[in-house]
Amino acid sequence: xxxxxxxxxxxxxxxxxxxxxxxxxxxxxxxxxxxxxxxxxxxxxxxxxxxxxxxxxxxxxxxxxxxxxxxxxxxxxxxxxxxxxxxxxxxxxxxxxxxxxxxxxxxxxxxxxxxxxxxxxxxxxxxxxxxxxxxxxxxxxxxxxxxxxxxxxxxxxxxxxxxxxxxxxxxxxxxxxxxxxxxxxxxxxxxxxxxxxxxxxxxxxxxxxxxxxxxxxxxxxxxxxxxxxxxxxxxxxxxxxxxxxxxxxxxxxxxxxxxxxxxxxxxxxxxxxxxxxxxxxxxxxxxxxxxxxxxxxxxxxxxxxxxxxxxxxxxxxxxxxxxxxxxxxxxxxxxxxxxxxxxxxxxxxxxxxxxxxxxxxxxxxxxxxxxxxxxxxxxxxxxxxxxxxxxxxxxxxxxxxxxxxxxxxxxxxxxxxxxxxxxxxxxxxxxxxxxxxxxxxxxxxxxxxxxxxxxxxxxxxxxxxxxxxxxxxxxxxxxxxxxxxxxxxxxxxxxxxxxxxxxxxxxxxxxxxxxxxxxxxxxxxxxxxxxxxxxxxxxxxxxxxxxxxxxxxxxxxxxxxxxxxxxxxxxxxxxxxxxxxxxxxxxxxxxxxxxxxxxxxxxxxxxxxxxxxxxxxxxxxxxxxxxxxxxxxxxxxxxxxxxxxxxxxxxxxxxxxxxxxxxxxxxxxxxxxxxxxxxxxxxxxxxxxxxxxxxxxxxxxxxxxxxxx
Amino acid sequence: xxxxxxxxxxxxxxxxxxxxxxxxxxxxxxxxxxxxxxxxxxxxxxxxxxxxxxxxxxxxxxxxxxxxxxxxxxxxxxxxxxxxxxxxxxxxxx
Numbered sequence: 001x002x003x004x005x006x007x008x009x010x011x012x013x014x015x016x017x018x019x020x021x022x023x024x025x026x027x028x029x030x031x032x033x034x035x036x037x038x039x040x041x042x043x044x045x046x047x048x049x050x051x052x053x054x055x056x057x058x059x060x061x062x063x064x065x066x067x068x069x070x071x072x073x074x075x076x077x078x079x080x081x082x083x084x085x086x087x088x089x090x091x092x093x094x095x096x097x098x099x100x101x102x103x104x105x106x107x108x109x110x111x112x113x114x115x116x117x118x119x120x121x122x123x124x125x126x127x128x129x130x131x132x133x134x135x136x137x138x139x140x141x142x143x144x145x146x147x148x149x150x151x152x153x154x155x156x157x158x159x160x161x162x163x164x165x166x167x168x169x170x171x172x173x174x175x176x177x178x179x180x181x182x183x184x185x186x187x188x189x190x191x192x193x194x195x196x197x198x199x200x201x202x203x204x205x206x207x208x209x210x211x212x213x214x215x216x217x218x219x220x221x222x223x224x225x226x227x228x229x230x231x232x233x234x235x236x237x238x239x240x241x242x243x244x245x246x247x248x249x250x251x252x253x254x255x256x257x258x259x260x261x262x263x264x265x266x267x268x269x270x271x272x273x274x275x276x277x278x279x280x281x282x283x284x285x286x287x288x289x290x291x292x293x294x295x296x297x298x299x300x301x302x303x304x305x306x307x308x309x310x311x312x313x314x315x316x317x318x319x320x321x322x323x324x325x326x327x328x329x330x331x332x333x334x335x336x337x338x339x340x341x342x343x344x345x346x347x348x349x350x351x352x353x354x355x356x357x358x359x360x361x362x363x364x365x366x367x368x369x370x371x372x373x374x375x376x377x378x379x380x381x382x383x384x385x386x387x388x389x390x391x392x393x394x395x396x397x398x399x400x401x402x403x404x405x406x407x408x409x410x411x412x413x414x415x416x417x418x419x420x421x422x423x424x425x426x427x428x429x430x431x432x433x434x435x436x437x438x439x440x441x442x443x444x445x446x447x448x449x450x451x452x453x454x455x456x457x458x459x460x461x462x463x464x465x466x467x468x469x470x471x472x473x474x475x476x477x478x479x480x481x482x483x484x485x486x487x488x489x490x491x492x493x494x495x496x497x498x499x500x501x502x503x504x505x506x507x508x509x510x511x512x513x514x515x516x517x518x519x520x521x522x523x524x525x526x527x528x529x530x531x532x533x534x535x536x537x538x539x540x541x542x543x544x545x546x547x548x549x550x551x552x553x554x555x556x557x558x559x560x561x562x563x564x565x566x567x568x569x570x571x572x573x574x575x576x577x578x579x580x581x582x583x584x585x586x587x588x589x590x591x592x593x594x595x596x597x598x599x600x601x602x603x604x605x606x607x608x609x610x611x612x613x614x615x616x617x618x619x620x621x622x623x624x625x626x627x628x629x630x631x632x633x634x635x636x637x638x639x640x641x642x643x644x645x646x647x648x649x650x651x652x653x654x655x656x657x658x659x660x661x662x663x664x665x666x667x668x669x670x671x672x673x674x675x676x677x678x679x680x681x682x683x684x685x686x687x688x689x690x691x692x693x694x695x696x697x698x699x700x701x702x703x704x705x706x707x708x709x
Numbered sequence: 710x711x712x713x714x715x716x717x718x719x720x721x722x723x724x725x726x727x728x729x730x731x732x733x734x735x736x737x738x739x740x741x742x743x744x745x746x747x748x749x750x751x752x753x754x755x756x757x758x759x760x761x762x763x764x765x766x767x768x769x770x771x772x773x774x775x776x777x778x779x780x781x782x783x784x785x786x787x788x789x790x791x792x793x794x795x796x797x798x799x800x801x802x803x
Contacts, residue, residue: 186754190789201791208758211733211766216725220758223791454794460768469797543797548788551797606710637773
C-alpha cells in the first residue's frame with residue numbers, strides 16, 4: 001500500500017466519524033434551542049463539513065468538495081443568523097449529509113460518485129445562487145419552503161392565525177425532600193395537569209440508589225412534562241400552588257411564555273411573558289417541541305452534549321483486534337485443555353503445577369476481559385440514526401412521535417452494536433407505522449397527540465437488554481388468534497398463552513392488511529428482526545398492554561466471544577449451560593415429580609412447579625426415559641423469568657468457553673444458542689434455556705402427555 | 710426457595726419503610742423474589758422510589774425476581790408517574 005493509499009484510507013475512516021458528527025449535530029438543530037445547544041451544534045456541523053471539504057480537495061474529489069462547500073455555506077448562514085433552523089432546513093442538511101456519505105462511499109470503492117445529487121439544487125436554492133449557475137431544479141412540490149431570514153431583505157410578516165393555537169408547556173418538576181416531608185405527592189400534581197390537556201410524562205429515575213442506600217425521606221425522581229393546552233397560564237400553574245414554595249417548577253411554553261413563582265410567597269404566580277414570536281414562514285409547520293430553561297437530566301429529545309472531546313487514543317484496525325480476540329479464544333481453550341489434563345494428577349504431588357494452572361486461569365480471564373473491553377462500544381452508535389428515523393417516518397405517515405433514548409452509554413461488543421442497527425430501525429418503523437395511533441385517535445383516547453417511542457439499553461444478568469417501547473394502542477391478541485386460526489397456524493378451539501400468540505407475530509408472512517388495521521401489523525418483517533437477533537445469540541421478548549403500548553425487548557449477550565458455562569453430561573453428549581441461567585441443582589425425591597395434563601412432567605420445588613426436560617431424550621441421545629430421582633436436575637431460569645428443570649446425568653464442571661456461532665456456520669437450532677470447543681478438542685453445544693422451554697412445551701402439546709418428558 | 714413480598718393496597722409513605730425492609734430481607738436470600746402487586750390501589754412516591762430502588766438492586770446483582778399480577782391501579786399509576794417504559798422492562802407474571 002502506497003503512502004497516498006494509506007492517507008486516503010485514513011481520510012475515509014475520518015470521514016465516517018465526521019459524517020456521524022455532522023448528522024448528530026444537524027439532528028440536534030431539530031430540537032429546541034435550550035442553553036445554546038444550537039450554536040454548539042452548528043459549530044460542530046460546520047467543522048465536520050469543513051474538514052470533509054478540506055480532505056476531499058486534497059484528493060481531488062470534486063463533487064464531494066462541492067456538496068461539502070454548499071453545506072458549509074448554509075451552516076455558516078445559520079451560524080451568522082441569516083437563516084433560522086427549521087424542520088425543513090434540517091431535512092435538507094441531513095440529505096446533504098447523505099449525499100456526502102454517498103460520495104465518500106463511491107470514492108472509497110473507486111466508482112464514479114453520483115453526478116449532481118438533487119440536494120445540490122436544494123442547497124443552491126437556499127443560498128440564492130444565480131440561476132445560470134443553478135442545475136435543473138427539482139419539481140417545485142418536492143422542495144419545501146424554508147424559514148429563511150436574510151439580512152438584506154425585509155422579513156415576511158406571518159399571516160394572522162385563524163385561532164390561537166394551543167401552547168405546549170414544558171415543565172421541569174423536581175420535588176425535593178422538604179416537599180415530601182410536607183406531605184406533597186407528585187401523583188396529585190401529575191393528575192391535575194393531565195386534567196388540563198394531553199400530557200406527556202417522562203420520569204428520570206436514574207438517581208435512584210440501591211435499596212440499602214435509599215433514604216426514604218429523600219426525593220430522587222424528577223419529571224419533564226409536556227402539556228398541550230390553550231388554557232391560561234394561571235391555570236397551568238395552579239397544580240403547583242402549594243408545592244412551588246418548596247420546589248418551584250420550571251415552566252416554559254413554546255411561544256416563549258414562562259411561569260414563575262414567588263419564592264418567598266405562597267407559590268403565587270410571579271410572571272408570565274410572551275415575547276414576540278420569531279418570524280418564520282413554514283407552510284407545513286410541525287409541532288414545535290419545547291424545552292425547559294435548564295437542562296433536565298432526561299430530556300425528551302435528548303440534550304445534545306456537543307461534539308465528543310478528542311480522547312487520548314490510537315486508531316487500530318478492527319481486524320487486528322479480532323485477531324487478538326481469536327488468540328484469546330484459543331488461549332481459553334488451551335487453558336481448559338491443560339486443566340483437564342491435570343485432573344488426573346494428585347495436587348499435593350505437583351503443587352507448583354496446580355498453582356501455575358490457577359494463575360493461568362486467572363490471567364486468561366483478565367486478558368479476555370481486557371480484550372473484550374477494547375471491543376466494547378456504547379450502544380449510542382446504534383442509536384445515532386434513530387432520531388432522524390423517528391422524525392422522517394412520523395412525517396411520512398402524518399403522525400407525531402418523539403423519541404426518548406435511555407442508557408446510550410451502555411457498552412456492548414462492537415459486533416453486537418453493529419448487528420443491532422437493522423432490528424432497531426425495523427422495530428422503530430413498526431412502532432410508528434403500526435403502534436402509534438394517528439393524532440386524532442390519540443386525542444380521542446385522551447393521549448397526547450405526540451406518541452412516544454422509548455429506546456432503553458441496560459445491562460441485566462450478564463446480558464444487554466435493548467427495549468423499544470411505544471405508548472400506542474397495544475397488540476390485539478384476539479385478532480392475532482383469529483388470524484392464526486384462519487391461516488391454519490392454530491387449531492380451532494386452541495387456547496394459546498399470550499406468549500404463544502406473540503410468537504406468531506414472528507412467523508414469516510403472518511401479518512396481513514386486515515391484521516395491520518386490527519393489531520397494528522406487528523407481523524410485518526418481524527421474522528427478519530428475529531433472525532437478526534438470533535444471529536447475535538439473542539432473543540426477543542414481547543409485552544403489550546392494551547391501549548397503553550407495546551414493548552419489544554431484545555436480550556443479547558454482552559460479547560459474542562467467551563462466556564462462563566457449566567458442562568453437563570446428558571447421555572453420551574456434553575452440553576454447556578450458561579452459568580447465568582442456573583438457579584440450583586438437586587436430586588429430587590419421587591414425590592416432588594408430578595404430571596400435569598398437557599404440560600408433561602413438572603418438578604415441585606418449595607411449592608413451585610417447573611416443567612421438566614430430559615435433555616438426552618429431548619435431543620435424541622436416548623430413547624428410554626431417565627429416572628430423575630437417580631439423575632440430577634438443574635433448575636434454570638431464562639432472561640424472561642421462565643424456568644425449566646433440566647434432567648441430566650451429571651455436572652462435569654464450570655469453565656469459560658469460547659462461543660462459536662452455529663447460525664453462521666450451520667444454521668439455527670432451537671434450544672441451542674451456539675457451540676464451543678472443549679479442552680479435549682470435542683465440540684459441545686451451548687444450551688438456550690428459553691428456547692428449550694418453548695421446544696419442550698411444543699413437544700408436549702404435539703405428542704400429548706408423556707409421563708417421562 | 711422463593712420469597713414472596715406482598716405490596717399493600719395503599720402503599721403510603723409509612724408503608725414504604727416496611728416495604729423497604731421486606732425487600733431488603735428478600736434480597737438477602739438467594740431464591741427468586743415474588744413481588745405480589747395484585748392488591749395495590751395507591752402508590753405514594755415513596756413507595757415508587759422503594760420499588761425502583763429494589764429493581765435497581767435486583768438487576769445489579771442479577772437476583773431473580775418477578776412482579777406478580779400487577780393490579781390495574783398499579784399499572785395506571787406507574788403510567789401516570791411516567792414510569793411505563795420502566796415497567797415494561799420488569800419481569801411480570803400475570
